Amino acid sequence: MSAVLTNILRGVNVFVLAMLLFPVIVVVGISFSSASFLRFPPPGLSLQWYEKILTDPSWVNALVLTVQVGVISVVVAVVVSVPMAIALVRYVRRGRGFLSGLLLSTFMTPTIIQAISIYQFYVPLGLLDTVYGLAFAHAVSGIPFVVINVVASLGQIDENIERAAVAHGARPARAFVNVTLPIIAPSVMVGAIFAFMHSAHELLIATFVLGTIRKPISVKLWEGVKVTVDPTIAAATTSVIALGVLLLIMIALIRRTDVRRRAA
Amino acid sequence: MAYGIDVELRNLTKRYGSFAAIDDISLRVPSGSFATLLGPSGSGKTTTLNAIAGFVTPDEGEIRFNDQAVSQIPTYKRNIGMVFQSYALFPHLTVGDNVAYPLKMRDRMSRAAVAERVRECLAMVRLEGYETRLPKQLSGGQQQRVAMARALASRPRLLLMDEPLGALDRRLRDQVQIEIKEIQRQTGATFIYVTHDQTEAFVMSDLVVVMNDSRISQVGTPTQIYDEPDNVFVANFLGGSNLIPATVEGVDASDYLVALGDGTRLAVPRRGQSMNVGEAAYIFIRPEDITVGAPTGAQERTVDVAATVETVDFHGDSLRITARIKNTSDVISIRTGRHQPVGGGADIGVSWKVDVSRLLKR
Numbered sequence: 360m361s362a363v364l365t366n367i368l369r370g371v372n373v374f375v376l377a378m379l380l381f382p383v384i385v386v387v388g389i390s391f392s393s394a395s396f397l398r399f400p401p402p403g404l405s406l407q408w409y410e411k412i413l414t415d416p417s418w419v420n421a422l423v424l425t426v427q428v429g430v431i432s433v434v435v436a437v438v439v440s441v442p443m444a445i446a447l448v449r450y451v452r453r454g455r456g457f458l459s460g461l462l463l464s465t466f467m468t469p470t471i472i473q474a475i476s477i478y479q480f481y482v483p484l485g486l487l488d489t490v491y492g493l494a495f496a497h498a499v500s501g502i503p504f505v506v507i508n509v510v511a512s513l514g515q516i517d518e519n520i521e522r523a524a525v526a527h528g529a530r531p532a533r534a535f536v537n538v539t540l541p542i543i544a545p546s547v548m549v550g551a552i553f554a555f556m557h558s559a560h561e562l563l564i565a566t567f568v569l570g571t572i573r574k575p576i577s578v579k580l581w582e583g584v585k586v587t588v589d590p591t592i593a594a595a596t597t598s599v600i601a602l603g604v605l606l607l608i609m610i611a612l613i614r615r616t617d618v619r620r621r622a623a
Numbered sequence: 624m625a626y627g628i629d630v631e632l633r634n635l636t637k638r639y640g641s642f643a644a645i646d647d648i649s650l651r652v653p654s655g656s657f658a659t660l661l662g663p664s665g666s667g668k669t670t671t672l673n674a675i676a677g678f679v680t681p682d683e684g685e686i687r688f689n690d691q692a693v694s695q696i697p698t699y700k701r702n703i704g705m706v707f708q709s710y711a712l713f714p715h716l717t718v719g720d721n722v723a724y725p726l727k728m729r730d731r732m733s734r735a736a737v738a739e740r741v742r743e744c745l746a747m748v749r750l751e752g753y754e755t756r757l758p759k760q761l762s763g764g765q766q767q768r769v770a771m772a773r774a775l776a777s778r779p780r781l782l783l784m785d786e787p788l789g790a791l792d793r794r795l796r797d798q799v800q801i802e803i804k805e806i807q808r809q810t811g812a813t814f815i816y817v818t819h820d821q822t823e824a825f826v827m828s829d830l831v832v833v834m835n836d837s838r839i840s841q842v843g844t845p846t847q848i849y850d851e852p853d854n855v856f857v858a859n860f861l862g863g864s865n866l867i868p869a870t871v872e873g874v875d876a877s878d879y880l881v882a883l884g885d886g887t888r889l890a891v892p893r894r895g896q897s898m899n900v901g902e903a904a905y906i907f908i909r910p911e912d913i914t915v916g917a918p919t920g921a922q923e924r925t926v927d928v929a930a931t932v933e934t935v936d937f938h939g940d941s942l943r944i945t946a947r948i949k950n951t952s953d954v955i956s957i958r959t960g961r962h963q964p965v966g967g968g969a970d971i972g973v974s975w976k977v978d979v980s981r982l983l984k985r
């Protein structure tokens with residue numbers, strides 16, 4: 360490729376990255392502000408807003424709730440998704456494309472539509488205003504993240520590896536647990552992390568299903584934006600971003616060790 | 624009773640859609656013998672092994688171990704050892720744990736006994752001390768040998784090996800071949816072995832099974848397969864061969880009388896496929912069975928043909944001469960000692976003993 364073209368591409372890259380990161384930089388900057396209003400760049404630095412969050416039970420509760428919902432939804436999503444991915448890769452002959460499309464359609468459906476339909480669906484089930492209700496709802500939208508990752512990883516495994524276990528005396532179920540599961544485990548983890556982040560960020564379903572009673576971080580942030588205009592929300596947002604970055608680093612580490620293990 | 628399992632395939636067919644990956648295969652591998660499936664890519668070798676292992680369910684026919692049909696016996700109870708074409712090592716387990724896997728699944732052995740057996744098996748494939756490595760830390764050839772050690776670990780009575788030495792260099796391959804053959808003699812297990820390499824097949828096998836286009840082309844001992852091919856495919860697939868077009872003109876008690884393109888008449892022994900007068904055929908002769916020199920004339924049961932030398936190629940230990948039979952377009956190739964004094968364009972006489980030639984259907 361010519362040097363000119365390379366430089367143009369590099370310029371475009373930097374520009375796009377700046378566009379993407381700018382809001383994050385502003386929010387993070389404001390969260391460390393010493394002023395009590397939203398202003399960028401901040402006039403001075405302090406940790407007062409973090410202190411405020413950590414000493415305010417409503418923020419702490421929101422954080423705990425978010426983790427609770429996230430963990431339950433991820434567990435449910437994983438338990439459903441792994442067998443689903445296996446079925447898709449190994450047993451579905453006809454209509455695999457259709458089923459995969461159906462799965463991905465949750466990404467295409469506007470969340471507000473999902474929120475409204477889940478709301479109506481939950482009323483008669485008594486799941487409205489419950490932590491489990493929200494967790495299940497998030498599990499449903501978290502499933503595609505896990506399935507996609509596991510399907511990709513299963514597709515790469517040499518089918519003879521599991522056969523080798525069976526040939527040498529393992530029952531098929533045992534071979535799966537001994538061999539296939541450890542091999543796909545990193546992909547399950549990565550999918551689970553995506554699903555967790557999805558749950559932590561998700562606002563609309565959370566508002567409809569649980570938001571009037573208890574507020575996870577996303578809902579609390581949204582309400583914060585509506586009523587107060589001090590850097591507390593910036594600090595809370597930064598915390599959520601930090602969590603995401605942490606999980607992304609984890610993903611990178613998992614991928615690295617996984618790739619290293621595969622490379623042979 | 625012998626240790627190995629007697630394996631029999633009866634009219635085995637496996638179809639994928641309308642395509643038969645193996646088509647009406649019948650074969651018997653006696654207990655304790657070493658059989659090799661030899662054939663070009665896509666001829667159905669792996670499918671045959673997978674059917675014997677139980678990974679592929681045949682559409683027709685049956686598989687019998689020691690005269691018992693095995694269709695109801697799941698793979699994990701068939702007591703086999705298997706080396707896969709793609710090695711198929713467990714990537715997350717160490718070499719030691721890979722080799723120990725069959726022992727843990729099948730045998731109730733103490734930890735110490737398992738470790739001892741693992742050491743033994745690794746020594747057999749010359750990988751002593753590699754126990755704690757992961758497969759990805761090994762070369763392709765080393766991984767293949769680990770796969771071999773794993774297959775042998777629980778001393779199965781039937782070993783299925785799919786091109787287990789494909790990634791090894793010549794010298795190591797020769798060593799491990801001898802090693803495998805020795806293991807087979809010691810254990811008395813039955814081996815069914817897949818290879819592309821005819822020398823390997825000849826060196827190791829009691830029985831060579833030549834496969835082509837999803838079918839068995841010929842089954843026999845290495846010398847039978849090499850000296851007495853049943854058909855043109857087998858003749859061509861194994862080593863260099865001459866197939867000289869001819870027409871059957873007559874039959875007597877021991878020979879066919881055939882005519883070459885130029886009308887030269889000669890005799891070919893009546894063996895193998897039976898042919899009718901007037902039928903088009905090939906005379907099959909190995910290049911090393913043809914001699915160059917003055918006509919032998921009077922000698923009993925020898926054929927003399929006049930030819931013109933086209934090319935002479937030096938092959939190190941021998942010369943390969945191609946020569947055109949006079950008044951025809953048929954070219955024969957000859958392998959001679961390296962001191963044969965001939966050059967391109969020379970007129971030579973070539974001869975062979977009637978009994979080393981064969982007639983094959985064209």
Ligand SMILES: Nc1ncnc2c1ncn2[C@@H]1O[C@H](COP(=O)(O)OP(=O)(O)OP(=O)(O)O)[C@@H](O)[C@H]1O
Nearest residue numbers: 639643644662663664665666667668669670671708
């Ligand atoms: N699962 C399958 N679905 C469809 N076709 C298959 C399947 N398995 C094998 N075949 C076809 O059956 C034929 C025989 O395959 P097989 O793997 O037995 O060949 P092979 O003799 O082992 O070849 P190679 O030497 O390349 O390993 C091939 O044409 C292959 O494409």
Ligand SMILES: [Mg+2]
Nearest residue numbers: 668669708785
């Ligand atoms: Mg094969």
